[in-house]
Amino acid sequence: MIVDVSEFLSLRKQLPVVDVRSEGEYLGGHVPGAINIPLLNNTERIAVGTDYKKKGQQEAIKTGFRLVGPRLSSIIDHASGVGNELIVYCWRGGMRSSNFCQFAGMARIKTHQLAGGYKAFRHQALNIFKKPHQLMLIGGCTGSGKSDILRELANQGEQVIDLEKLANHKGSAFGGLMQLPQPTTEQFHNNLFEELLKLDDSRRVWIEDESLAVGKTILPLDLWSQMRSSPVIELVVEKEIRIERLVAEYGQANTGEFLQAMVKITKKLGGQHFNTAKQKLLAGEMGSTIDILLSYYDKAYIKGLDERRARIKLQSQWNGRDIDQYVQRLVNEVNAVSTRD
Secondary structure, X not given: OEEOHHHHHHHOOOOOEEEOOOHHHHHHOOOOOOEEOOOOOHHHHHHHHHHHHHHOHHHHHHHHHHHHHHXXXXXXXXXXXXXXXXXXXXXXXXHHHHHHHHXXXXXXXXXXXXXXXXXXXXXXXXHHHXXXXXXXXXEEOOOOOHHHHHHHHHHOOOEEXXXXXXXXXXOOOOOXXXXXXXXXXXXXXXXXXXXXXXXXXXXXXXEEOOOOEEOOEEOOHHHHHHHOOOOEEEEEOOHHHHHHHHHHHHOOOOHHHHHHHHHOOHHHHOHHXXXXXXXXXXXXXXXXXXXXXXXXXXXXXXXXXXXXXXXEEEEEEOOOOOHHHHHHHHHHHHHHHHHHO
């Protein structure tokens, strides 16, 4: 049975999803949660593509069947292990997913083929980024606890999008330390799409005030544009508290990796400050190291603040303690400001 993308998004809540594209295509970006069972692997896909260009479609099809044949039993075994009813997609919803469904059907596995394939899913994802959302940005100097605040907001029932969690990166030059490898930008967008699908559009959505890039991943431009015009709540946290929080966060990082991250901002930090910070780091004085690094990060934040000053709806003081109580107060403060507006 062929299903459109709306039916696909509904069905996958109950059924496993199988991506029959090659491993390379899958790694570049896929439907979150999909299981990769390539009908043609990387090498085979290249061979079929070459024959298509040089010999035409019919010869390419023959090459495909010849290559798939010896692996067909293992492909069906893999599919059977996933389930007896599957949702299947390839790139455009064409020959690969159609053939896979036919093979699976002969093994009495029920399948639903996504019309338009992964391309249709991507089109749906890109469209949702254009959709208006009631965004409320959380800003503040480095170490203010923005990610912790977002998590507690979610705990208290607020709608939250955690971009740094989705990107496996905390945004700064040190943001990749002690993190899993980052997804591709395409996969980051797919994961973000999944989170946006869960939202109630009638309610606000809290999101961190990020730059266009989160590590190596790039935000969808349409969403970024919305963020650039959305209200900002600025967390105001004393520097000593921020240093304490950052020491707790990065104190267990590998010293060599931390130093490599510092090298990336040598020019912006200044040679003298870099050398001093390096000495402190190698001496095990993480607090002093962070203090020096914040001299750069705070200047950068204050400079960027000029661009968003008109959008700051509230400056909220936090002492870094009792986060549950603070978030309750923050929500009340924001509600009061929103009511006045």
